[in-house]
Amino acid sequence: DxxxxxxxxxxxxxxxxxxxxxxxxxxxxxxxxxxxxxxxxxxxxxxxxxxxxxxxxxxxxxxxxxxxxxADDVDTGGDTGPSRLWERDGALNAVHEFCTRLQAQGRGALEVRGPAGVGHTRFLAEVRTVAALRGFTVVSATGPVPPPDGTPVLVVADVGETPHLPPDRALGLVYASRSTDCPVDHGLPLLDTVDLAPWSPAALRIWLRATLRGEPSRTLFTWLSGRCAGLPARAEREVELLRERGGLIADDDGGWTIAPHLLERARPRRRLPVPMTALVGRHEEHDRVVALLRQGRLVTLVGPGGIGKTRLSLAVATTLSQGYEDGAVFVPLADVADPDQMVAAIARALHLSEVPGQPLLDTVVEQLAEASLLLVLDNLEQVLDASSIVGELLSAAPGVVALATSRERLSVYGEQVYQVPPLPDAPALALFEQRALAAGAAGVTAQTLPAIARLCRLLDGLPLAIELAAATADRWRPEDLVNHLAAHLAELGGGARDLPERQRTLRGAIDWSFVLLDPPAQHLFIRLSVCHGGWDLDAATSLGTQGDLSATLANLVAKNLVVLERDSGRYRMLETIRAYALAKLAVDPSADEVYAAHARYFLDLAERSATGLTGPEQTAWAERLELEYQNLRAAMQWTLAHDAVEQAARICLGLWRYWRNGSHLREGREWLDAVLATRDGLPAGLRARVLHPAAILAATQDDHAAAALLGKESLALAESVGDRATAAHARNALGVAATGAGEYAEATEHFRASLSLWRELEQPHGTAMALGNLTKLALRMGDIAAANGYADQCLALERAAGNTRGILLGLECLGQIRLAEGDVPGARAALEESLGLSRTLGDAFGEAMALHQLGLAAELDGDRRTALRLLVTALRGRYEVGDREDLAVSSCASGTGYRLHRTPRPGGHRPSRRPARRWTPRPSAPPGPAAATPRWN
Incomplete structure (x- = not known):
């Protein structure tokens, strides 16, 4: 009371x-x-x-x-944030226990570890306070240790500080380390370790509330959570940046939210692989490369295979990614063979689709021109001829910084080369111990230290070679391990003199690991090298195995010859190891059989995807094809190289919808052209089927003349062999080409002929496709009644089939029809459902279309502010994906919306709504602001 x-x-x-x-x-x-x-x-x-x-x-x-x-809210201080240690009670309890044990034992150390930015320094300040209260004399690692006076001494070392401890002195040490640091050699018994974890969401919210002295909005809190990952140092930096940019806005309730202009930026593309183990012994190298990237815009990590270039690049990118507004992007190039494939790999990592009529490099340059991004290019030695592309990208994109890994320098202007050194003795020992413990062996002891140190020197400090050797540490004592490996390297020494010394060492280590495998594991290891970019269990099974496949794969993973990606369940080989296995396969009598089995498996996958890409699981199928695309490309190359043209044609028939959706569109046309160029190799019926997707992809790239020629040949061949389904497809392709050329009467004739054939064949998917294209064409011609009738029939069929893409296209057309009829609520309902489906599929084109139409609906409904926001969002989306066809439409509508939004209403006030009006397309004209729709094909 x-x-x-x-x-x-x-x-x-x-x-x-x-x-x-x-x-x-x-x-x-x-x-x-x-x-x-x-x-x-x-x-x-x-x-x-x-x-x-x-x-x-x-x-x-x-x-x-x-x-x-x-009991008041008057702030009399000037601090920028609270000093409380959030969620560190357990860690502080460990400090108290350490102090108690230290007072009893006299000597000992406590390690405080955690990722960079987790709050080492602030926690150490609290350690100093606790120790002083417990009666210790607390000194810094950089200062002198006082002479003995009966008072216990505690030395405190922050990250990067090297403690200088007098030997045989009763004292304690508390030192901070980051996850990437190598062990500190302090000469004291390690009594305990404290792990500082990032803040939980609850702690971050409390800290943010205290820092802002008000309640943060959900939007602000979600934004900050994504930027700082719970790390206190990053949270403080992000809030300071918000203040500097005017990004914090007070609301009417005394709380805070974030300025809309900051939310409009694309989310950081921090798409970096996450290593399964901590980086060992690369603290100095990490800091040096970070410093180089802060000085220049192109750094190349150079060194032999197995030296750890990729692992170091990932650690550096993780550290620096938050300093770029668009984050960091990792581009793997191990399976890239030419400059065009390199550009495609960069576009794929950036989630860019090809733009009709524009070189893919230009699309990438446009996307990066205003980006703030760290681009990690891994294994660039595969395409050194394409090094000039890196220079071109950096010249056109001043906010982009590149970190490359290569066995050779790129020789590009402005390049800074960092030669990655082998591991020194102490980090090499730490790495061996880490991997030996993972293999079930014992750690390094005083007795085993000399032998393991000799082993690491024998392996030239190469991390990959050390990991391979450590994986066998559960079989032999360290002395025996050294003797076996030394003998094996000596046997191999004379056969690889053309290789640099460290490469001979690495090849010897891999060969030794291979020799120790049992025959089933050797058999599988060699065959798996045929896979590009990884594989799953089904693919491995198809290559022909001996014994228990799962157990054999687990054995290869345990020996560090294969990497298991636990999040996806896929397997892969490091490129250095794969190169060794490929050399073994090249001299294996069963090599042709292995390549043929690989091609058959991925041909089957491509054919199954043809059905999957038109059904309710099309999103999952598109993702799977992206994962397996390097394997599919390899299968395509093998079939053409071995004159298996019919198999190559079947792969194309399976993949063309995937290509059409913007993934590898130009490459898809090239494969189709290569198949069609072998005129004598394809039966007439199969050639007719291949000509259809060739026409569709040509039309997708706005090459309507080529599309018409290909469609006509497809139609003629299909009719000659009585293939009515292919004839219906060909009619559809001819209608698409005619629509693109503005020949609406001809397009109507082709689409109606296609519809008639599909109905005769009782094919719902084809019928829906023809109805969808007739809907679009009717909208272009201003025939709203006809469009309405076609759209209703189309949507009913697409919903019955569960074709998500077809449903969203039909809903977008239905939304346009409802707008033309003045039915804004009906339009909004259709378009919002379409928007949700577009986002489910990751269809950026469909998402931009739905947002654009919703903007027009808001304008018709009198909500000019919402209309402008939606139209500008659609405009930005179309620009980002390179949708030139509709970009001008969005630009025009956004400009009109802005002028209307800025125009004062009569009487100086703005009514919330006005009566809905109709939008009417212009007959026989190119599409207006609401008439552009994607194609069914």
Missing amino acids: TDRAAALPLALRLTEEVRGRQFPGTPPLTVSISLGVASYPEDGSDPRTLLSGADRRNYLAKRRGRGGAV
Whole structure:
């Protein structure tokens, strides 16, 4: 029943009572508390508001000096953030226990570890306070240790500080380390380790509330969570950047939200592979490369295979990614063979689709021109001839920085080369121990240290070679391991003199690991090298195995010859190891059989995808094809190289819808051209079927003349062999080509002929496709009644088949029809459903179309602010994916929306709604602002 007037004196009395009491111990412990006071109903009428107010005042109490109480909101301090250690109670308890053990034992160390930015320095400051209260003399690692006077001494070393400890002195050490640091050689027994974890969402919210002295909105909190990953240092930096950019906006309730212009930026593309183990012994190299990237815009990590270039590049990229507004993107180039494939790999990593009529390199350059991005190009030695492309990208994109890995320098202007060194003795030992423990062997001891050190030197400090050797540490004692490996390397020495010394060492280590495999594992290891970019269990099974496949794969993973990606369940080989296995396969009598089995498996996958890409699981199929595309490309190359043209044609028939959706579109046309160029190799019926997707892809790239020629040949061949389904497809392709050329009467004739054939064949998918294209054509010609009839029939068929893409296209047309009829609620319902489906499929074109139409709906409904926001969002989306066909439409509509939004209403006020009006397409004209729709094909 305490009222507001009595609450503060009561709180102050409580703080005094606690401060004046000593708790038993040696020395006695004193405690101070700070209290924030909130009263009902003056400070809030619900628990959340009261707790928020009390928490804010608790923070103010600490800023005014610990051991007090605050019942007001007057800020008298100047700090930028709270000093409280959130979620560190367990860690501080460990510090207390360490102090107790240290007082008993006299010597010992405590390691405080965690990722960079987790708050080492702030935690160490609290350690100093705790130790002082416990009677220790606390000194910095960079200062002198006082002479003995009977008082226990604790040395505190922050990240990067090297402690200088007098030998045989009774003292303790608390030192901080990052996850990437190598072990510190301090000469003291390690009594305990404290792991500092990133903040939980709850702690981050409390910190943010205290820092802003107000409640953060959900939008602001979600944005910050994504940027800082719970790391205190990053959170503080992001909030400071928000303040500098005017990105924090106070709301009417005393809380805070984020400025809309910051939300409009694309989310950071931090698409980096996550290594399964910690980086060992590369602290100095990591910091040096970070410094080089801050000085220049192109750094190349150079060194032999197995030296750890990729692993180091990932650690550096992870550290720096938050410093770029668009994050970091990893581009694997191990399976790339020419400059065009390199550009395609970069576009794929950026999630870019090809733009009709534009070289893919130009599309990439346009996308990166205003980006702030770290681009990691891995294994660039595969395409050194394409090094000039890197220079071209950097010249056109001043906000992009490139980090490349290669066995040779790129020789590009502005390049800074960093030669990645082998591991020194101590980090090499630490790496061996890490991987030996993973293999079930014992760690490094004083007895085994000399032999393991000799082993690491024998392997030239190459991380990959050390990992391979450590994987066998469960079989032999370290001395025997050294002897076996030394003998094996000596046997191989004479046969590889053309290789650099370290490459001979690595090849010897891989060969030794191979020799130790049992025959089934050797058999599988060699065959798996045929896979590009990885494989799954089904693919491995298709290559012909001996014994238990799962057990054999597990054995290869345990020996570090194969990598298991646990999140996806896929397997892969490091490129250096795969090159060794490929050399073995090249001299294996069964090599042709292995390549043929690989091609057959991925031919089957391509053919199954043809059905999957038109059904309810098309998103999953598109993702799978993206994962397996390097294997599919390899299968295509093998079939053409071995005159298996019919198999190559079947692969194309399976993949053309995937190509049409913007993935490898130009490459798809090239494969189709290569198949069609072998005129004598294809039966007439199969050639007719291949000509159809060739026509569709040509039309997709706005090459309507070529599309018409290909469609006509397809139609003639299909009719000659009586293939009515292919004839219907060919009619559809001819209609698409005629539509693109503006020949609407001819297009109508072809689409109607296609519809008639599909109905005769009782094929719902083809019928829906023809109806969809007739809908679009009717909209272009301004025949709303006809469009309505076609759209209803089309949607019914697409929904029955579960064809997500067909449904979203039909809904977009239906939305346009409803707009033309003045039915804004009906249009909005159709378009919002279409928008959701587009986002489910990851269809950026469909998403932009739906947003554009929703913007027009908002304008018709009188909500100009919402209309402008949606139209501009659609415009930005079309620009980002290179949708030139509709970009001008969006630009025109956005400009009109902006002018309308800026025009004052009569009387100086803005009514919330106005009566809906109709939009009417112009007959026989190119599509207007709402008439552009994607194609069914």
